[in-house]
Amino acid sequence: MLVHSVSNCPILPPLPAVAVQPHAKAGETLFWEGEETDCLYHLQSGIVRGVRYTEEGERNIVGFYFAGDRIGVPVGGTYRFTAEAITVVTYATVRLNVLADDIRSGGTARLFETVQTELGADEVHSQLLCRxxxxxxxxxxxxxxxxxxxxxxxxxxxxxxxxxxxxxxxxxxxxxxxxxxxxxxxxxxxxxxxxxxxxxxxxxxxxx
Amino acid sequence: MLVHSVSNCPILPPLPAVAVQPHAKAGETLFWEGEETDCLYHLQSGIVRGVRYTEEGERNIVGFYFAGDRIGVPVGGTYRFTAEAITVVTYATVRLNVLADDIRSGGTARLFETVQTELGADEVHSQLLCRxxxxxxxxxxxxxxxxxxxxxxxxxxxxxxxxxxxxxxxxxxxxxxxxxxxxxxxxxxxxxxxxxxxxxxxxxxxxx
DNA sequence: CGAAATCTTGACATGCGTCAAACGTGGTGG
DNA sequence: CCACCACGTTTGACGCATGTCAAGATTTCG
Structure with a gap:
């Protein structure tokens, strides 16, 4: 199967009823590659592209992300790519320490849910490029x-x-x-x- | 930077002094793609290749793994690729439930540490294929x-x-x-x- | 020592990158 | 509201790099 299954709708943490939904306009940046990771992003609507610039200044796109996807997983404490909104995007942020509590309470399957989007996206990308x-x-x-x-x-x-x-x-x-x-x-x-x-x-x- | 930093030597869990070191001969398979994940593998010596076969029967190699790498992260409960020993390989296995307890006590840092090898490997693979x-x-x-x-x-x-x-x-x-x-x-x-x-x-x- | 697998080298065709120019579209400001 | 401009898309021509096919050399393993 070429297509992975990252399409399951996320069970989002309850938000305060009065909170304004975090959102970004088209073209805005959610987080930057190399920036220290302080929270992850659960996308709720819209489209985000993951961008990375090579040393030579070439632009690479590492993935497209949609409602339900969780992005912002750190490697070495920093974001792996820059996340740019293509359309208007709404999302929820999860601070790392909150995530830690979440992991403690959840089951084993729940454990890798967090990294599933990015692991799956990279996998698909490689498979596409191999053709x-x-x-x-x-x-x-x-x-x-x-x-x-x-x-x-x-x-x-x-x-x-x-x-x-x-x-x-x-x-x-x-x-x-x-x-x-x-x-x-x-x-x-x-x-x-x-x-x-x-x-x-x-x-x-x-x-x- | 094209090269990522998955090369740090792992702090391995202590092994029973009398235990025989798990090992595989060249050509042997550590785990199969699609098989249910029951444990992860910490490589200690040798070289492993990650293999995936497409629907058309074409062979893809998704990565090469060395001493210090941790492989076998599940997505959807199963292994993401087949792991074949290229040389003689020694390794330590960590059962999933043991790892789960470990992550719960170690927090998010421990989780991200666990997936670092595979996340990094896929990232590098994509970057190479983009050239x-x-x-x-x-x-x-x-x-x-x-x-x-x-x-x-x-x-x-x-x-x-x-x-x-x-x-x-x-x-x-x-x-x-x-x-x-x-x-x-x-x-x-x-x-x-x-x-x-x-x-x-x-x-x-x-x-x- | 023999056989199978892998690597090496050559000739050839083609698909994709490059360059260039025209067209369409969306956005901004007057 | 219209005119203009900038950016993205479309189309064409051309050359080269890489895939394909084929044959031979080398290595590895039983």
Whole structure:
């Protein structure tokens, strides 16, 4: 199975009734790569992209995150990537010490729930990048998001972002999308909206 | 920084003095992908490769693991990949419920410590695959292992395995290694031994 | 010592990156 | 409300790097 199961809705800690829901506008940053981790983020709506800049200044996208995902897991005490809101995003933050209490009270399965999103996202990313052929990679990517979003249209993700995620050029992404349109597996009413019309054909094309 | 810091030596739990050290011969499997996770593995010596087979039967290598690494983190209760010993391997196992108690008492830091190896490995893998150009990818890979092994020679890793790890063909791996030999950045007294002669040149060649 | 696996080298075709230019779109300010 | 501008997308032409196929050399292991 290429698609992992990070799509389960989170059981969120109760919030004070009067609290204003934390949110970010499109383009805003939730946290920065290398910054010291003080809390994790449970996404509730919207789309976030994980970004990392290489030494040469190249931009890499490490993942796209949606409602239900938990991001911000530290390695060495700091965030592993920069989290940028693509759309308006609402979320809940969980301070590390609160999380510790949560872990103590929960079961063993609960233990790794926290790291599941990021572990799964990196795993998927590697699997996508392993596919040779731009078209296969694009189809696998679309199939992946299709399942993650339970069939909803893929929206608001720029082709440039897809390119930086799949290690392709924007031109190649555009051409691949055109082929997918011509084959009738997807429809694109707008530049930033991909509707999967034929899921079976999509997975077939993603196979090598 | 391309290279992450999973190279810290682990503080291992004390073992019974009379216990026979668990070990595996080259080619043996420590655990299987999809199998229910009952314990994690702390590697103490030797080399392990993480393998995953795609639906089409293609072999992917997700990472190489060395002394000090902790592998076997479950997602959804099962192992994320198959762990095969490349050399003779010695290790210590930690049962999941023991680990759970350990994490509960140790807090979030202990949790993140546990997943550091696999999170870091996937991260590195993605970063390597993002580099376009076979030579750059190979150089980045070599530089990565060079730092992970603290300058020791890279040994016992077959070129086929490198190919499956970097999403290249064995032929391309071989040709890239030849270029690196001709450039004088590495030496190869045997087919399965890579000695980094010029680390500076190596990192320079890995830049895009 | 023999056989199987791995590595090496060559020739060839093609798919993707690069460069360049035009088009569409969304946002901002007058 | 319209005009303009900046950014992202689209399309084309071209060259090179890498995958593919094939044959031979080397190593490893029984």
């Amino acid at each position: 040779q052929g731009a078209l296969q990679r694009m189809c696998a990517f679309a199939a992946c998001l299709y399942r993650r979003l339970n069939g909803a249209a893929i929206e608001a993700i720029a082709q440039v972002d897809i390119a930086d995620y799949l290690a392709l050029t924007p031109e190649t992404v555009c051409r691949s999308l055109k082929k997918m349109r011509d084959s009738g597996v997807i429809a694109m009413p707008r530049h930033d909206r991909i509707e999967v019309v034929n899921p079976a054909a999509l997975t077939a094309m993603s196979l090598q | 376009q150009g076979a030579l750059q990818r190979m150089c980045a890979f070599a530089a990565c292992l060079y730092r992970r092994l603290n300058g020791a020679a890279i040994e016992a890793i077959a070129q086929v395995d490198i190919a499956d790890y970097l999403a290249l063909t064995p032929e391309t791996v071989c040709r890239s290694l030849k270029k690196m030999r001709d450039s004088g950045v590495i030496a190869m007294p045997r087919h399965d031994r890579i000695e980094v002669v010029n680390p500076a040149a190596l990192t320079a060649m890995s830049l895009q």
